[in-house]
Amino acid sequence: MTTVEELKLRIRELENELIKSKQKQSDAEHHLRPKIDQMSAEVVDSNPYSRLMALKRMGIVQDYERIRSYAVAVVGVGGVGSVTAEMLTRCGIGKLLLFDYDKVELANMNRLFFQPHQAGLSKVEAAEHTLRSINPDVPFESHNYNITTMDNFTHFMNRISHGGLEEGKPVDLVLSCVDNFEARMAINTACNELGQVWMESGVSENAVSGHIQLIIPGETACFACAPPLVVAANIDEKTLKRDGVCAASLPTTMGVVAGLLVQNVLKFLLGFGTVSYYLGYNAMQDFFPSMAMKANPQCDDRHCRRQQDEYKKKEVERPKQEVVQEEEEVVHEDNEWGIELVSEVSEAELQDASGPVPDLPEGITVAYTIPEKDGASGETVEETDQSLEELMAQMRKM
């Protein structure tokens, strides 16, 4: 026979147990470390920034704390973009803006970052959740949309130009980690119009080559100045492209490309080492071609041509200040390693290309030609029904 007192006791027990269970769940879900006001170089196990601040004592970086003053936009939070965002988050970047319209799938599990329990979530939502728990000091701004549609493109341009560390100011760098031609062209168009420095990254469909590229509007070749370059994978190209097959990918290649990209970002923002204009990665031969490309005065994008004019003016007016000289030196430093780069692009290939093709180092080839535009100026988002793959296939048939 159960008494009322016994029942009430059981209710109290259950209530307490439920509170504990929910608390445990909440801890597991949030498990945030406290925020840290100021980066410290103190060498204690509890300091998440000690090994980064040590870069100062090692003579690599003059002022590591400056990382907190920069806002970076990562467009595409897939195999390369998610790792890129994680690296920047762990480095303590000032602000991260994430753009992606895709959802996490189990088919993404062969690359780093996302976990099976996140399948079905939007990539930006899942990424922001993980990144916040990794480093609660970093403010995030996530946009779950496709930047290539007209409305979203306008919003994207607005966030790039106003979503900096201080609202209203532009971001410091845009990173393209997308996997298709249209999205790259949209980023290119936006950055040309805004004069926004950006870096592009890419991994080949056969998973064994990739590249990063720095684009300074008006100074270096933009995505419309010349056919985009890819690192030759040195495999039989006939076996590479077949209809209806999904692209291969590897966590290794994507991890290397993300690492090279964020390393270039750190060098660019914090002013150490030589910033690479173009760095390729051929995994089959462990070959890393590098090169630089000037902007093309005949570029189809009028904003690119305008940026070129402004760059030329600035170059003429630029006083020979010490600080500026030093920065120039870092960025323009030549490859001193005796790596001889020889063009392997034939004359026929040069003529076939609709855009101008630069002298290419061995191992780098043209991914595809810039599609002919029907009189449109460069400021609108590139409209094309052709996918990157189709364009590449076309190029190969020439």
Added chain:
Amino acid sequence: MTTVEELKLRIRELENELIKSKQKQSDAEHHLRPKIDQMSAEVVDSNPYSRLMALKRMGIVQDYERIRSYAVAVVGVGGVGSVTAEMLTRCGIGKLLLFDYDKVELANMNRLFFQPHQAGLSKVEAAEHTLRSINPDVPFESHNYNITTMDNFTHFMNRISHGGLEEGKPVDLVLSCVDNFEARMAINTACNELGQVWMESGVSENAVSGHIQLIIPGETACFACAPPLVVAANIDEKTLKRDGVCAASLPTTMGVVAGLLVQNVLKFLLGFGTVSYYLGYNAMQDFFPSMAMKANPQCDDRHCRRQQDEYKKKEVERPKQEVVQEEEEVVHEDNEWGIELVSEVSEAELQDASGPVPDLPEGITVAYTIPEKDGASGETVEETDQSLEELMAQMRKM
């Protein structure tokens, strides 16, 4: 007035809520996807192996499923080792053995993989938990100990030689992702005695250079054959070493080194591309020197010398079979990229080195000399009070 019936109803409600709460908690903690018996190439969002199996259709890998037949030991689950283990797990490796004695600290959060809520856990425990939820198809074997103590070293040797995919068989590859001289020497000693192929990896204390190296006992130089090599960071070396400072580290450099290491593992195990013997990464200049080193007939390690004798015998006896030839070709393929490698080691440096120093490509330097041993043969674990840093400092003073 509360009735017994009302109280009983409340108890049932609370019990249900508690079950749900615990279930949710359990899901969040385990969130395992179901195991997959056979790797499929089916292109559906729910297939975690579709993008890896696509490597076959792309003509890169002949038989990707073979990855499930290999067991790999990762020694050191820190900045490089944890990412290495994650990449192999996501690739669906047959079995992973993890060795580390360290605990996760907030000071590790500037590198990929571990998260703040894991602080205080042993690295192998935390890693295995995360990796299991990423890919429940991979069996793990974790050892939370320091391999350099005598008892642990014996156990380590035993697991390397008996902990393969089939218990009693050796593992297929050992990966050194440790951060100190003693542990590297212990792995070298074990692998020489067992004739076990292994790969070494390392990142410099200033965080801006790293390397990977393939060691085939008897064929290529072991860790005792020649002073270990590092990639020069091209910074003022005086600022590099100071007493009482912690080493710097970057998620970028560690991610790149882990990516290059696992890429080399995949090429080695699955037979594609050119396996690198030595590949360096200089982040300051984005320079990637590569080279190969033959085993030293005067190596201090008698097991290395024994392996060299056995290798020579096998080379003489080896029938000129087609299959063997093909494998040879892949492994030994020369660098065809016109990268000229010039030695920059001076005669004085060569003489100062206690071990034989090979002709080194530009940008690669000797990390430190092999400490003189007091008559001990190479089969015991290297005993030294000197840390890697002290040895490097000594070397520089010469």
